[in-house]
Amino acid sequence: MSIIFVLIPLGLVLLGAAVLAFFWAVRNGQFDDLETPAWRMLMDDDRNPPPGGDKPPPA
Amino acid sequence: MATTCFHCGAAVTGREAARTLAFDGRQVALCSEACETVARRIRDDGLGDFYRFRSAPAAPAIGAGSGTRWAAYDREVLQREFVTEQPDGSREAQLLVQGVRCAACAWLIERAMTAVPGVREIAVDPLTTRTRLHWDPRVARLGELLARMAALGYEPGACTAEEGDRAALAERRAGLRRLIVAGFGMSQVMTYATAMYVGAMQDVDSGIGEFLRLVSMLVATPVVFYAGAPFFAGAWRGLRSRRPGMDLPVALAIAASYAASVWHTFRGSGEVYFDSAVMFVFFLSCARFLEMSGRHRALGLTGALAHHLPRLATRLGDGGPELVGVTELAPGDRVLVAPGQSVPVDGRLESAAARFDEALLTGESRPVRRLAGDAVVAGSINLLEAATVRVERVGAATVLAQIGRLITVARAERPHLVEVTDRVAGWFVTGVLLLAAMVGAAWLTIDASRAFEVVLAVLVVTCPCALALATPAAFTVGMSALARRGVLLRRAGALEALSRATDLVFDKTGTLTEHSAGIRQVVPLAGIDAPRCLALAAALESRSEHPLARAFPPPDPSLTVVDVVAVPGLGIEGRVAGVRLRLGTPGFAAGPAAPDAPSPAAAADSATQSVWLGGESGLLARFDIAEQVRPGVAGDLAALRAAGLDLAIASGDQEGPVRAVARQLGITDWHARLQPAGKLALVRAMQREGRVVGMVGDGINDSPVLAGADVAIAIGSGTSLAHHAADCLLIGAGLEALPTAVAQARRTMRIVRQNLWWAVAYNVLAVPLAATGVLAPWLAALGMSASSLLVTFNALRLGRTVPPPAAGPASTLSRSEALP
Numbered sequence: 001m002s003i004i005f006v007l008i009p010l011g012l013v014l015l016g017a018a019v020l021a022f023f024w025a026v027r028n029g030q031f032d033d034l035e036t037p038a039w040r041m042l043m044d045d046d047r048n049p050p051p052g053g054d055k056p057p058p059a
Numbered sequence: 060m061a062t063t064c065f066h067c068g069a070a071v072t073g074r075e076a077a078r079t080l081a082f083d084g085r086q087v088a089l090c091s092e093a094c095e096t097v098a099r100r101i102r103d104d105g106l107g108d109f110y111r112f113r114s115a116p117a118a119p120a121i122g123a124g125s126g127t128r129w130a131a132y133d134r135e136v137l138q139r140e141f142v143t144e145q146p147d148g149s150r151e152a153q154l155l156v157q158g159v160r161c162a163a164c165a166w167l168i169e170r171a172m173t174a175v176p177g178v179r180e181i182a183v184d185p186l187t188t189r190t191r192l193h194w195d196p197r198v199a200r201l202g203e204l205l206a207r208m209a210a211l212g213y214e215p216g217a218c219t220a221e222e223g224d225r226a227a228l229a230e231r232r233a234g235l236r237r238l239i240v241a242g243f244g245m246s247q248v249m250t251y252a253t254a255m256y257v258g259a260m261q262d263v264d265s266g267i268g269e270f271l272r273l274v275s276m277l278v279a280t281p282v283v284f285y286a287g288a289p290f291f292a293g294a295w296r297g298l299r300s301r302r303p304g305m306d307l308p309v310a311l312a313i314a315a316s317y318a319a320s321v322w323h324t325f326r327g328s329g330e331v332y333f334d335s336a337v338m339f340v341f342f343l344s345c346a347r348f349l350e351m352s353g354r355h356r357a358l359g360l361t362g363a364l365a366h367h368l369p370r371l372a373t374r375l376g377d378g379g380p381e382l383v384g385v386t387e388l389a390p391g392d393r394v395l396v397a398p399g400q401s402v403p404v405d406g407r408l409e410s411a412a413a414r415f416d417e418a419l420l421t422g423e424s425r426p427v428r429r430l431a432g433d434a435v436v437a438g439s440i441n442l443l444e445a446a447t448v449r450v451e452r453v454g455a456a457t458v459l460a461q462i463g464r465l466i467t468v469a470r471a472e473r474p475h476l477v478e479v480t481d482r483v484a485g486w487f488v489t490g491v492l493l494l495a496a497m498v499g500a501a502w503l504t505i506d507a508s509r510a511f512e513v514v515l516a517v518l519v520v521t522c523p524c525a526l527a528l529a530t531p532a533a534f535t536v537g538m539s540a541l542a543r544r545g546v547l548l549r550r551a552g553a554l555e556a557l558s559r560a561t562d563l564v565f566d567k568t569g570t571l572t573e574h575s576a577g578i579r580q581v582v583p584l585a586g587i588d589a590p591r592c593l594a595l596a597a598a599l600e601s602r603s604e605h606p607l608a609r610a611f612p613p614p615d616p617s618l619t620v621v622d623v624v625a626v627p628g629l630g631i632e633g634r635v636a637g638v639r640l641r642l643g644t645p646g647f648a649a650g651p652a653a654p655d656a657p658s659p660a661a662a663a664d665s666a667t668q669s670v671w672l673g674g675e676s677g678l679l680a681r682f683d684i685a686e687q688v689r690p691g692v693a694g695d696l697a698a699l700r701a702a703g704l705d706l707a708i709a710s711g712d713q714e715g716p717v718r719a720v721a722r723q724l725g726i727t728d729w730h731a732r733l734q735p736a737g738k739l740a741l742v743r744a745m746q747r748e749g750r751v752v753g754m755v756g757d758g759i760n761d762s763p764v765l766a767g768a769d770v771a772i773a774i775g776s777g778t779s780l781a782h783h784a785a786d787c788l789l790i791g792a793g794l795e796a797l798p799t800a801v802a803q804a805r806r807t808m809r810i811v812r813q814n815l816w817w818a819v820a821y822n823v824l825a826v827p828l829a830a831t832g833v834l835a836p837w838l839a840a841l842g843m844s845a846s847s848l849l850v851t852f853n854a855l856r857l858g859r860t861v862p863p864p865a866a867g868p869a870s871t872l873s874r875s876e877a878l879p
Contacts, residue, residue, distance in 0.1 A: 004267060008251075008274055015243055015278070022239045026232050033184055 064090035065110070066098045066212070082107065097212035106167055113163030129206040131371050131382040132217075138201065141217035145193075149179060152201060154190040156183065157214040164213065171211055175204060190215065234348045237286040241341040244282035245334075251275045252334035272324045272331050279333040283317045287340040311492075313339055315518050319511075329512075372403040375447065385453065392450045396441045405452040408433050413446040415439040491521045498830045509832060516829040520842065521822055533814065533854035537807030546789055546800040553786030556770035557804035559751045563699060564742060564764075566756035567710035567720055570774060570794075572686040578610050579685040584678045592680035594618065596672045598635045599642050610684045630670070641673045648673030686716055688723055691795055696724055698798035705750075709738045709764070738764040755794070772797065807857055814850040821846050 025031065065080070065087035079086040080098055089095040101109055132138065142152045156168065165183035168190070172181045177199025183190045194204060208215045251271045287310075294310035316332035323329035373395040374383045380395055385403045388394065393409065396402050402415070414426045416439060426442050429435060435448050437457040495517045502510040537554055565571055581589040597611040598618040602625075614620075623633035630643010641648045648671035672680045696706060707728040710717045714731040721729035730741055738754075742764055745752045754768035765771035772787040774794065789796045825842055828834040834842070 005270060008270070011247070012274065012277070015247060019240060019243055023236055026235050026239075031235055032228065032231070033182075 062088045064088060064094055066090070066094040082110070094212075097210070100210060101167065101171075101212075104171060106170055109163050109167040129209065130200075130202040131384070132205055133200050133202045134384070142201070148197065149193060149195045150201075152192045152194070152217070154192055154205075154215045154217060156190050156208065157216065168208065168211065168213055172204070172208065175199065175207055178204065234344075237289070238341075238344050238348050241282050241286035241337065241344045244278050244286070245337045245341040247278045248275050248282075248334050248337045251278075255331075269327065272320075272333075275331060275333040276321060276324050279317065279320070279337050282337045282340050283313055286344055287313055287336075290340070290343065309339065309343060312336075312518060315515060319515050373397070388450050388453050390450050390452065394448050394450060396446050396448055398441055398444055401440045402435050402437050402448060404448065404450045405437050405457045406435055406448040406450045408435050409447040409449050410445075413444065414442040416442055491518070494521070494826070494830070502832070506832075513829065513832050516832075516834050517826065520825045520829045520834065533807055533811045533857060537803060537810075537857045541800055541803050546787060546796045546803075553770050554804045554807050556751065557753060557772075557787065557801060558808040560704065560753040560770055560801070561750045562705045562707060562745055563753045563755055564707045564709050564738075564745075564768070565726075566754075567708055567712055567717055568686070570755055571692055571708070571720055571724065572688050577685065577687040578612075579683045582681040582683070584680055585674075585676070587679055589680065592672055593682070595635050595638075595640060596642055596670070596680070596682060599623070599631055599633050599640055599672075602631065602633065611682075639675055640679075642670060645669075645671045645678065647671075649678050650675075686720065688720060689794075693724055695794040695797060696726075699801065702798060702801050704753075704801070709733050709741055709754075711735075711738075735763045739767045742768050755797070772800075803857075810853055810857055814853055817846070817850055817853075 065082065066089055078089045078092070078095055080089055080095060080102070081087075082098070082102055087098075089098055101107065138150075138152075141154070142150050144150055168183050169181055172178050172192070177195050177197075178192070179195060180193040181190065192204065194201070205215045251274060255268060255271050255275075290310045290313060294307040297307050313336050316336045319329075320331040320333050320336070323331050371382055372385050372388055373380050374388065375381075375393040375395055388404060394403065394406075408429050408431055410431065412428060412430050413435075414428050415435065416426050434451075435446075437452075495514050498517050499510050499514040502513045578593070581593050583589050583592055593612065594615050595618070598614040598620050600611040601614040602620055602623045618636045621634045622639075623631065625631045626643070626647065629647040630641060632639070632641045634640070641650060650673055668684050670682045670684060671678055672682070700706060705728070706726050707730070708717060708721050708726055709730045711733055712731060717729050717731035721727070730737075733741065742752050742754060746769065751769045753770040753772055754765050755772045755774070756765055765773065770786050772789065774789045787800065789800070821842075825834065
């Protein structure tokens with residue numbers, strides 16, 4: 001069980017790193033717009049979408 | 060259903076029916092030359108994905124306008140307002156872009172503009188339409204870049220006043236940081252706590268237990284003092300203003316459980332409550348963050364309103380027309396307003412006559428005719444020909460700006476209910492504190508060594524979890540369930556107000572009826588049958604720009620139309636298939652030779668507007684044009700009535716059309732010709748009678764009344780400003796989500812009430828036990844956690860199912876797929 005005295009501090013270090021990484025991301029505006037990037041990922045450079053597709057015919 | 064424009068989604072009628080473009084291997088219809096140009100450009104630039112992924116139709120294209128218009132943005136005096144110079148000589152402009160309707164629009168602008176030489180970076184926020192354009196003035200001029208954006212179909216405008224925006228961004232980022240600290244901290248501390256609970260039962264090495272407590276304290280400290288700081292600040296504010304709010308018991312519970320836990324950690328005995336404290340902070344931070352996001356969206360209001368006014372005006376000076384910034388105008392100047400442009404200032408008309416679309420201010424669907432000397436308001440759109448206006452009021456003095464201020468005032472008046480809740484919470488808090496003090500005093504005389512333990516048990520047990528934790532959870536879950544059904548709530552309070560609503564007041568135009576009119580009946584007057592008359596009239600109207608012309612079906616291409624002359628205010632004249640025809644007012648259509656023409660005055664007050672068709676020998680037919688009730692509205696209203704709501708109409712339109720729509724929909728309580736202030740007064744009067752009023756509208760003129768109603772509902776196809784003033788947005792074009800929203804709101808409030816009752820019952824049971832010392836603090840904490848879990852799970856039930864009046868899926872994804 002004494003391994004826990006090593007593992008938990010290690011976990012804390014990782015936790016600290018995660019928090020710092022998140023703070024960095026927030027400061028750089030990564031969370032300012034949560035909508036557009038998701039769409040951009042879908043659309044970027046996809047010149048040839050699968051033919052046919054699941055789109056219903058236009059109204 | 061008629062064909063809709065591939066680009067903007069408007070119905071394709073009349074002369075544009077033949078306008079098509081090849082896209083994705085099929086022919087798509089477009090409604091105007093401007094839309095066609097934009098769509099062609101988007102296709103040819105390889106940005107066709109825009110049409111595949113957008114979730115809303117684009118705004119109708121307006122045409123790129125003349126080059127000189129955008130070149131004016133190169134003037135330093137104009138740029139000073141919204142452009143900042145960067146250290147390296149590049150510049151950054153804050154813009155508001157008209158026509159951005161969804162994320163795909165933002166993508167399109169960013170993709171297209173990044174490719175332009177000189178553009179360093181461009182970021183479009185699809186929600187507020189705010190755009191940051193970073194460019195190198197040595198490579199490209201701003202005017203050129205803006206012209207490029209306009210060519211895409213998105214008209215850019217300068218965005219000033221961004222102070223509040225920066226503050227909001229800073230607040231959002233701070234909130235996010237707090238959230239993540241609390242979230243990470245909670246996950247860790249809960250893990251340790253589980254280990255300790257298990258350890259306590261299995262009698263594991265006590266050294267490990269002590270270690271876990273120390274680590275818990277280490278992790279919980281930043282959570283309590285960093286993430287929990289707003290609660291302490293709020294509690295302190297409440298104390299200083301002598302109105303203790305919900306923050307006080309929360310702060311006390313966090314502080315007391317934390318302090319006791321620290322003490323017990325160092326003493327080496329007793330229970331620790333780090334997990335409870337941290338869990339508290341996290342859940343409350345979540346609720347706070349969601350609330351804040353909604354508030355920030357409402358902040359975009361000022362920008363959105365300013366956006367409806369053009370930034371540039373054509374001033375008629377001694378040296379001829381000159382393009383200047385609107386802020387450079389002074390009362391007494393004369394400005395030229397081109398057809399299709401909005402009037403930049405309040406003023407008086409100098410041209411002999413002009414027609415304006417004042418829908419932005421009045422919601423009135425018919426264009427109004429103004430004569431020389433009449434007042435013209437900023438934001439109205441000049442319809443037919445260029446008009447000269449003498450400036451009277453600019454900027455903040457305009458009627459439009461005043462409407463904006465009216466909204467702000469109405470908003471400030473609202474939090475009546477919040478105050479009541481705060482007062483009740485204040486009493487509750489005072490009661491808890493008094494109780495804890497009394498219990499503490501009693502125990503000091505009975506057994507001083509147990510006094511702290513018992514006081515802590517009382518404080519922990521009475522912790523208002525159901526209020527502070529389960530209520531926000533119920534609201535959040537209820538709100539997100541509604542969002543999946545196409546109903547967006549701006550603030551959590553809207554759910555409560557919606558559940559209590561007794562009356563719904565509807566705006567007419569655009570809410571209950573379509574924005575454009577349709578032909579109700581054709582009355583042949585001279586032996587030519589109705590279809591033939593309609594075909595002739597449609598051919599003639601296909602050359603007209605009058606709004607009523609849109610009611611006519613697409614023209615028969617075999618009918619040739621020549622020699623067309625439009626007579627403003629009277630009608631249109633031309634030669635169709637070789638026959639001279641006139642269409643318009645009866646006097647005009649009958650021609651100068653017919654003195655017995657029926658008076659058009661009767662039409663102004665009835666439900667329908669009529670247009671007469673006349674030939675060489677007199678009148679041929681009459682076309683009755685009426686507003687069309689949106690499809691499905693009757694069913695939606697029936698569902699709302701079944702839910703026990705009283706329905707009413709408040710419209711800025713004339714009595715006739717309003718009465719007709721009310722009769723058709725079975726609404727007896729209707730009010731016509733109401734100014735924005737009149738609508739607000741109507742709602743206020745209903746509120747004074749003790750009724751809870753929900754206002755459903757779409758136009759800017761509704762914004763004050765939307766803000767003044769107990770709950771404001773805007774439909775998705777309305778103007779964006781109305782959205783900003785609304786508590787509740789229906790994303791779909793119709794009202795079909797409204798019955799669902801009401802049902803879900805009531806269900807949410809029922810669960811909130813269940814939770815509150817549980818909290819009361821639990822306190823009534825647990826407080827005496829804790830006060831008498833029967834309940835040890837650890838048992839109190841366990842009871843509190845179980846109670847919290849119970850109410851939270853009860854709240855989470857809301858997310859799993861949605862009440863019955865929901866027909867078919869309405870998620871944003873399936874909506875976007877359904878669009879062409």
